[in-house]
Amino acid sequence: MDRLERNAGLDGIADSVRRVVRGLPLGRGRDVLHGRWLGHPVHPLMVQLPVGSWFSAAVLDLLPGQLRGARALIGVGLAAAGPAAVAGWVDWAELQRQQMRVGLVHAAANITAVALYSGSLAARIRGRSGLGKALGFAGLSAVSLGGALGGHLAYRQAAGANHSEVVPHLVTLGWHEIGAVADFPVGQAVRRHIDDVTVLVVRESGNKVHVLADRCSHMGGPLTEGVIADGCVQCPWHGSVFRLADGWNVRGPATAPQPAFDTRITDGHVEACLRLDETRAGKTTDAA
Numbered sequence: 573m574d575r576l577e578r579n580a581g582l583d584g585i586a587d588s589v590r591r592v593v594r595g596l597p598l599g600r601g602r603d604v605l606h607g608r609w610l611g612h613p614v615h616p617l618m619v620q621l622p623v624g625s626w627f628s629a630a631v632l633d634l635l636p637g638q639l640r641g642a643r644a645l646i647g648v649g650l651a652a653a654g655p656a657a658v659a660g661w662v663d664w665a666e667l668q669r670q671q672m673r674v675g676l677v678h679a680a681a682n683i684t685a686v687a688l689y690s691g692s693l694a695a696r697i698r699g700r701s702g703l704g705k706a707l708g709f710a711g712l713s714a715v716s717l718g719g720a721l722g723g724h725l726a727y728r729q730a731a732g733a734n735h736s737e738v739v740p741h742l743v744t745l746g747w748h749e750i751g752a753v754a755d756f757p758v759g760q761a762v763r764r765h766i767d768d769v770t771v772l773v774v775r776e777s778g779n780k781v782h783v784l785a786d787r788c789s790h791m792g793g794p795l796t797e798g799v800i801a802d803g804c805v806q807c808p809w810h811g812s813v814f815r816l817a818d819g820w821n822v823r824g825p826a827t828a829p830q831p832a833f834d835t836r837i838t839d840g841h842v843e844a845c846l847r848l849d850e851t852r853a854g855k856t857t858d859a860a
């Protein structure tokens with residue numbers, strides 16, 4: 573799998589497929605497929621149905637007299653595979669180069685599985701149950717390989733993970749001075765550090781100051797290099813939009829909001845304090 577990450581021979585086809593996926597007229601549906609409404613990618617959830625159905629069909633194939641049940645489960649798996657694949661492709665089109673290479677082979681393994689299960693279903697419908705079972709087990713092998721590659725993508729390469737999750741563990745509680753008010757020109761992004769966390773600072777007219785963690789929750793892109801407009805910042809890497817006031821991810825592909833800080837001005841200096849919801853407060857206390 574590590575060699576796969578380094579295989580530049582996959583880049584030509586990856587670029588072509590990415591152009592097609594990014595060109596799909598999905599509108600707001602793209603964020604739905606990313607899982608912004610859920611708070612994390614929806615693709616891993618959607619693959620449970622085809623994988624579970626196909627695995628269950630394999631169990632039935634090992635038992636006597638279960639041909640009809642196995643055939644129905646394979647059909648259910650095939651029907652569910654399409655939507656899961658679309659969500660996966662939409663996520664894939666916003667990954668980094670090394671992740672795209674692994675993701676391409678992950679998809680190829682799953683497409684092979686769909687082809688094998690289609691053949692399996694066709695064979696079963698024609699009454700050739702022996703061939704249907706053989707193709708089904710071959711399909712299960714292919715989708716298992718796809719699953720292993722998906723695990724590498726998620727856990728080794730952190731595709732789909734929240735890249736700002738660590739922030740509450742790195743910032744000490746309380747107020748931190750980050751500079752004089754005059755250091756922050758109105759409407760411009762300024763980079764500062766609070767403990768080990770890089771932050772984006774934007775001052776609005778009227779001395780309202782916004783501070784967000786700088787590393788984008790999607791893939792770690794630098795928000796200080798993004799575009800500031802309409803009370804939001806747009807990530808320069810894949811275009812996620814975060815509200816400056818509270819870090820809310822207004823637009824994907826980011827599925828997690830950006831850690832935000834409360835701010836105040838004391839004696840002409842800006843101070844920031846990590847805004848904690850209950851979950852984050854618990855995490856910080858645990859880390860301490």
Ligand code: FES
Pocket residue numbers: 788789790791792793807808809810811812824825826
């Ligand atoms: S890193 Fe992908 S949108 Fe920010």
